[in-house]
Amino acid sequence: MSEFKTYTLEQLCIVGSSKRVHLSDYVQHGVPFYRSKEVIEISSGKNISEQLFISLEKYSEIKSKFPVPQENDVLITAVGTIGEILVVKDPNFYFKDGNLIWLRNINFDIIDVDYLYYFFKSDLFQKTIKYNNIGAVQKALTIDFLKTVKITLPSLDNQRKLISVLKSIDKKLKINTQINKELEAMAKTLYDYWFVQFDFPDQNGKPYKTSGGKMVYNPELKREIPEGWGVTTFSSWISDNKTGDWGKETSQGNYTLEVDCIRGADINGLSGNGKTDMPTRFILEKNKNKLLTDFDIVIEISGGSPTQSTGRIVGISENVLNRFDLPLICSNFCKAVSLKEQETFYNFVYEWKNLYDNGVLFSWEGKTSGIKNLLFDSFVTNYHIAQPPISLMEQFFDYASSVDRKIQLLLKQNQELTQLRDWLLPMLMNGQVII
Numbered sequence: 001m002s003e004f005k006t007y008t009l010e011q012l013c014i015v016g017s018s019k020r021v022h023l024s025d026y027v028q029h030g031v032p033f034y035r036s037k038e039v040i041e042i043s044s045g046k047n048i049s050e051q052l053f054i055s056l057e058k059y060s061e062i063k064s065k066f067p068v069p070q071e072n073d074v075l076i077t078a079v080g081t082i083g084e085i086l087v088v089k090d091p092n093f094y095f096k097d098g099n100l101i102w103l104r105n106i107n108f109d110i111i112d113v114d115y116l117y118y119f120f121k122s123d124l125f126q127k128t129i130k131y132n133n134i135g136a137v138q139k140a141l142t143i144d145f146l147k148t149v150k151i152t153l154p155s156l157d158n159q160r161k162l163i164s165v166l167k168s169i170d171k172k173l174k175i176n177t178q179i180n181k182e183l184e185a186m187a188k189t190l191y192d193y194w195f196v197q198f199d200f201p202d203q204n205g206k207p208y209k210t211s212g213g214k215m216v217y218n219p220e221l222k223r224e225i226p227e228g229w230g231v232t233t234f235s236s237w238i239s240d241n242k243t244g245d246w247g248k249e250t251s252q253g254n255y256t257l258e259v260d261c262i263r264g265a266d267i268n269g270l271s272g273n274g275k276t277d278m279p280t281r282f283i284l285e286k287n288k289n290k291l292l293t294d295f296d297i298v299i300e301i302s303g304g305s306p307t308q309s310t311g312r313i314v315g316i317s318e319n320v321l322n323r324f325d326l327p328l329i330c331s332n333f334c335k336a337v338s339l340k341e342q343e344t345f346y347n348f349v350y351e352w353k354n355l356y357d358n359g360v361l362f363s364w365e366g367k368t369s370g371i372k373n374l375l376f377d378s379f380v381t382n383y384h385i386a387q388p389p390i391s392l393m394e395q396f397f398d399y400a401s402s403v404d405r406k407i408q409l410l411l412k413q414n415q416e417l418t419q420l421r422d423w424l425l426p427m428l429m430n431g432q433v434i435i
Contacts, residue, residue, distance in 0.1 A: 003155055004431055010147035012116075013074075013106040017097045017143060019066050026052055031059040032093040036077040036084070039100060043086045059094055067104060068094060072113045074103040076120065078141040083129050085120045087113055101146055111151075115159040118166055119151055122425045152430060162428045169421045176410040176417075180272045187403045191350040191396065198226050200392055220384045230387035234352070234380035237344045242336035245290050245329050247283035255282040259291070262330045264300035267312040270320060272411050283329065292328040294318045295342045297349060301374045302333040304365070310374040311361040315349040317401070319408035323415065335376060343393045346400035351385055 009015055021033065030053040032038075038048050062068060069075075069091045077084040078101045095102070106113060119125055132145055153159065194200035198215070199207035208226060209215065215224040220231050248255040260278040262270065269276030283290070292298070296316040304310040314320075316336075321328065330336050339345055355361060364379040365372045427433040 004152050006150055006152045008147065009149050009151065012111055013103045015101065015103055015143055015147045017100065017102050018095050019062055020097055021054060021094065025054050025058050027055045029053055030055045034093055034095040036079055036081065036099045039075055039077055039086045040081060040084045043084055054094060062094065070104065072106065074116060076101045082139055082141045083126055085117055087117050101141060101143055111153055112156060112159045112163060114163045118425060119429065122429060123422065124426050166421060166425065169417050173414050173417055176414050180407045180410050183403050183407050187400050190399060194396060195388060221386060225386050228389065231384050232387035233384060234348065237339050237348055238337045238380065239340040240338040242290050242296065244332040244334050245283045245287055246332050247281040249281065251282045254284050257283045257285050257288060258326055259283055259329045260324055260326045262298055262328060262334060264303040264312060264333055267298065267300060267314045270314045272407055280326065290329050292316045292336055294321065295345045296336045296338050298330045298334050298336050300333065301335045301376050302371055304372040309356065309359065309361040310365055310372050311356050313349060313352045313356065315345060317404050319405050323408060323412045343390060343397045346397050347393050
């Protein structure tokens with residue numbers, strides 16, 4: 001530990017924010033303008049959902065009088081979801097004061113910017129800001145506090161050795177995530193090809209509709225479907241409902257059955273599209289019938305937002321269950337359904353996702369105490385969908401099962417790699433582990 005030295009952030013860089021930009025300065029095109037929301041999207045590798053701009057003239061006016069972001073500066077979200085990090089790579093933007101804290105003029109003779117990034121991502125820093133933010137309603141991180149945060153540094157050479165180890169783990173995580181995106185895209189493309197465009201293999205192995213397969217107008221669906229297909233509802237595929245449970249935070253009394261609880265916020269992560277941070281809860285032993293089993297389907301029935309409907313969905317295959325040490329249940333804001341025939345499992349999930357992505361579920365929502373609720377029973381009973389032949393659903397089931405198995409294995413590997421990285425990070429940084 002003799003080579004380690006401790007500094008405050010203020011000793012390593014200038015900690016501050018931007019100059020005030022007013023709503024009236026926003027324009028349709030120009031220099032990108034970021035708030036916390038955009039920084040979070042960029043740092044997590046997503047596309048910006050709502051791009052804001054200020055004029056080049058306004059940006060040039062600021063730049064002529066004050067500093068603007070430079071490559072390898074660091075931005076930290078300071079309001080709402082605090083502590084998200086962006087290392088600047090493309091500096092042609094400006095950002096909102098108050099929303100983001102800006103680290104600039106970093107002393108790279110003492111600290112590598114990637115080491116700083118991993119420090120901010122570490123549990124040590126995240127726990128520090130968790131207990132030192134302000135605001136009763138909306139949490140906030142302050143410049144004054146961040147200036148006083150202490151960071152212990154090894155030599156630059158050892159910083160870079162540490163970074164190399166952590167980056168190799170992150171590289172593997174990124175590769176796995178990209179493979180999963182491609183696998184999911186392949187499964188969705190096949191579903192669309194067979195069940196939306198109706199180009200499933202005909203008796204000669206050729207695309208049905210493109211090859212002249214007979215299409216019949218269906219008055220209930222108000223569109224053509226292949227000859228021999230029927231019309232049904234989701235309810236015809238459902239055998240059972242499982243209500244959610246929340247139980248207790250700790251084991252107490254008869255609340256002894258330990259479970260991981262799926263909330264609406266966890267659904268995308270279970271599918272591999274974000275973080276999964278399910279809380280551990282304890283439920284009554286007599287409620288073990290609520291535990292999720294192979295081929296159950298979890299649907300969010302309360303929540304959403306003005307721009308996002310309720311009804312997010314995830315299929316619970318054996319591959320999903322095998323990712324977790326504890327049994328799974330869903331929370332009270334979700335509902336689980338079991339199916340009469342497992343061959344309908346992937347058709348149910350992909351058909352539902354297709355309707356969700358096309359905004360259909362917005363029309364099947366009610367509101368109670370300011371919270372949107374999916375009119376689940378009404379929707380699954382009254383919304384009509386095409387009924388493919390069971391033989392075709394079996395073919396899709398076989399294909400989608402194989403894809404799901406590969407995706408879930410990589411997600412499990414990513415969980416293990418993330419745990420390894422997060423376990424190593426603080427020990428490497430405080431010298432408990434030497435490379």
